[in-house]
Amino acid sequence: SVVKEAAKVDIFGAGFPCQPFSVGGSHQGVNDQKGRGIVVRAVVDYIRKKQPTVWWLENVKGLIMGHKPMFDAILESISAIVDEESGAAAYFVDHKVLDSAMFGIPQHRERLYIAGWKRSRA
Numbered sequence: 001s002v003v004k005e006a007a008k009v010d011i012f013g014a015g016f017p018c019q020p021f022s023v024g025g026s027h028q029g030v031n032d033q034k035g036r037g038i039v040v041r042a043v044v045d046y047i048r049k050k051q052p053t054v055w056w057l058e059n060v061k062g063l064i065m066g067h068k069p070m071f072d073a074i075l076e077s078i079s080a081i082v083d084e085e086s087g088a089a090a091y092f093v094d095h096k097v098l099d100s101a102m103f104g105i106p107q108h109r110e111r112l113y114i115a116g117w118k119r120s121r122a
Contacts, residue, residue, distance in 0.1 A: 003046045012052040016040045021063040029067045044077045051084060056115040061097045064112050074114065083120055091116035
């Protein structure tokens with residue numbers, strides 16, 4: 001599998017395909033006909049198996065608004081990851097919708113960010 005062959009890193013960032021979750025996209029979610037809606041599963045699988053120290057995921061705010069069951073499933077899957085050393089929950093997890101205009105970018109582009117950091121390193 002792709003995850004098995006992937007290198008372990010300390011800092012991991014991923015932006016999985018947004019079209020299935022976007023207000024302007026296909027609205028097909030995990031049932032996207034092109035398979036884009038399930039890429040997030042491989043991303044979560046990577047976090048579970050490789051356990052980077054810090055990670056973040058980026059996507060459209062439509063994931064939290066129009067596809068809440070999928071958003072909740074992502075959070076539940078990540079929150080259920082167990083630390084290899086302690087056997088306890090591996091990550092502190094937080095999420096927020098941010099607008100790029102808040103950071104000096106001359107356009108409004110709202111994005112959902114989900115971030116996690118190892119509890120053992122906090």
